[in-house]
Amino acid sequence: MVTVTIGHLYPRQMNVYGDMGNVITLRYRLEARGFKVVYMPVDDAKDLKLTRPDILIGGGGQDSNQDLVQKNLVNNKLLLTSLADDGAVMLMICGLYQLFGHRFIVSDDYHIEGIGLLDLETVAGESRLIGNVVADSAWGRLVGFENHSGRTQLGAGVEPLATVISGAGNNGKTKDEGAVHLNVFGSYLHGPCLAKNPEFADELIRRALANKGLPTELAELDDSLEHHAARIAAKRPR
Secondary structure, three states: OOEEEEEEEOOOOOOOOOOHHHHHHHHHHHHOOOOEEEEEEEOOHHHHHOOOOOEEEEOOOOHHHHHHHHHHHHHOHHHHHHHHHOOOEEEEEOHHHHHOOOEEEEEOOEEEEOOOOOOEEEEEEEEEEEEEEEEEEOOEEEEEEEEEEEEEEEOOOOEOOEEEEEOOOOOOOOOEEOEEEOOEEEEOOEOOHHHHOHHHHHHHHHHHHHHOOOOOOOOOOOOHHHHHHHHHHHHOOO
């Protein structure tokens, strides 16, 4: 039986919006296909030296929690960069998406340093961007819920995850949502993201299997409930 290890970065501090559901979704979709899943909570990023996960998931949190994990994240920048360069699959949502960029600019004299794994920068906005998002991606339509004050601008070193049809996305102006570099994905989509977007979840699984040198063909699952939930969310007004 093939084992897939899912690391969960800062599960206690960065799980305000139910992003643990992304871990649950991946676990279900792997186990339903006969894979063994090992769940690995990562409270200190240096632990990634001992066990290198196939998939690393991170979520959003309050600003105070973001401050708590920022120092640990930056101290382990080289380790996380090494994981990414080796092909590890990562999905970072909201707060950790921002910290995977170069910096979060709170004001002219207060910048929160990121790890620069994603070529992007975030500036604090005067208002929050809140509501359901519908966006087109290479893996079909994505649906999720955004709740962020940061305005993220992508650099030349990343591609957008999706193009916004409805909602704000990265900044409310450029119509891009999220970012992709290598097998590293960032997004503002809560919901949780993968529960409503099974095709995207399977893309992460396929990439993780490919990085292990394994076949990437996946047995079909009944995703009727997931698609129904996505349709309902997409129709709800912001």
